[in-house]
Amino acid sequence: MSKQSDKFNQGRLRSSNITVVISIALVLFLLGLFGLIVINAQSYADYIKEQLKLEAFFNDEYDPREQDxxxxxxxxxxxxxxxxxSFIKKTEYISKEKASQIAKNELGIDDNAIFEANIFPASVQIxxxxxxxxxxxxxxxxxxxQAxxxxxxxxxxxxxxxxxxNNIxxxxFWxxxxxxxxxxxxxILINNSIRLRIYAKRFSIKTMQLVGARRRFIIQPFLLQSAVLGLLGAVLAIIALGGLWYYFANIVSLPWWNEDYxxxxxxxxVTGVFIALLSTAIATWRYLRLRTDQLY
Known part of the structure; x- marks a missing residue:
């Protein structure tokens, strides 16, 4: 009977640990998904800013002998x-010929007789x-x-x-x-998952305290287990997030890796481990302070 009870408790503990890991993995996956949106929003904002170029026009030299x-x-x-x-990322030289061709394309003109060739000054796009x-x-x-x-x-x-x-x-900001x-x-979600796990062990915690175990000795195993569970949840979330982003990046032709990742x-x-540790410490300490009759 005792063996069956031990097996039942071990199975329940294993199920509880799996539930906590999956819960942590899911909420961290959602957090990571939001992080990807924020990071790529910044990259897209930088891309838009790079399209707002300066164009510096050179003084035109009319003497053909001085053109070279x-x-x-x-x-x-x-x-x-x-x-x-250092504020310059890249430059592009626009010759007179290229400037004329750009003007024709923008105006939808194919005939060279509309205006004289090379009437536009050379410039550099910055x-x-x-x-x-x-x-x-x-x-x-x-x-x-311009100076x-x-x-x-x-x-x-x-x-x-x-x-x-202003819009960016x-x-x-939002x-x-x-x-x-x-x-x-x-x-909050990770904290609730950890608290439910500690709640299931509240009698074990109180029993250890009643037989004379110190609070630090009682809390340490729970902290270690929670840190491992938090780390496992974070690893699962990162793997799932990486697979999803790799698939999505290939579809929309985006680079799948960024230094900010x-x-x-x-x-x-850090979030998975830290919140798991903090929630475990608070919940365990709470049950250590309760009287035996309050556990029910």
Whole structure:
């Protein structure tokens, strides 16, 4: 009879541990899914910012005999931009011929007789680092570039840039708010799962205390078990999340790996283990403080 009772208790304990691991894995999976959305929203925001380019027009050289020298001077200037300024991500030289072709494409014109060839000045398109794409910084960069004698004018779509910047900032703010709320929900769900597990062992906890075991001695095994369960739940969540993201990234042609994913993995592991430990310590300590008759 005793053996059957032990087997029953072991089976119930195993089932309880599996339930806790699955519960932790599910809530961490949802947290990780939200983390992927936040990370890729930032990447998409950076991509949009990179489309808001500056265009610096060179002073036009009308003397045909000086065209080669002017081209070399322009190229030297572009090379110096990439070396001197950290706010520049990349540059692209737009020759007169290419500028004319772009104008024809935008106007839907195929006939060269509509306007003279190469009437547009050469320019350099400047893609800024995403962190510099904000109205105040862009204005300072425009003044800095236009101060060079080789540049006649620096233009960009100020209105579009301001609109995009403000909207991206709002979206990022609300994503952070939702992430914080979701993290609180995750903590509550994991805490409830751990408390149910400790509740099932409340009589064992009290029995150990009644026979003279110290509180630290009682709590330590529960903390160790909960840390292992939290870690297992986090690993399962990461594996499931990685498989889902790999499949989705291949469908939509996105890079499946990002350096920020290291932080996401670390956050999931730390969250799973930390909340499991904290919930176990609080729940175990609570039952240690109760009287025997209060356990019922």
């Amino acid at each position: 020298k002017e081209l070399a001077r322009q190229q030297d200037y572009i090379d110096s931009l990439n070396v001197k300024h 893609t800024l680092q995403p962190e510099f794409v904000e109205p105040a910084k862009v204005d300072s960069i425009k003044k800095l570039i 060079d004698p080789i540049i006649s004018e620096v233009v960009n779509d100020d209105e579009l840039m301001t609109t995009v910047y 900032d709002k979206i990022r 994503l952070m708010i939702l992430a914080a709320i979701f993290l609180v929900i995750v903590m 290291y932080w996401l993995i670390l956050i999931l592991i």
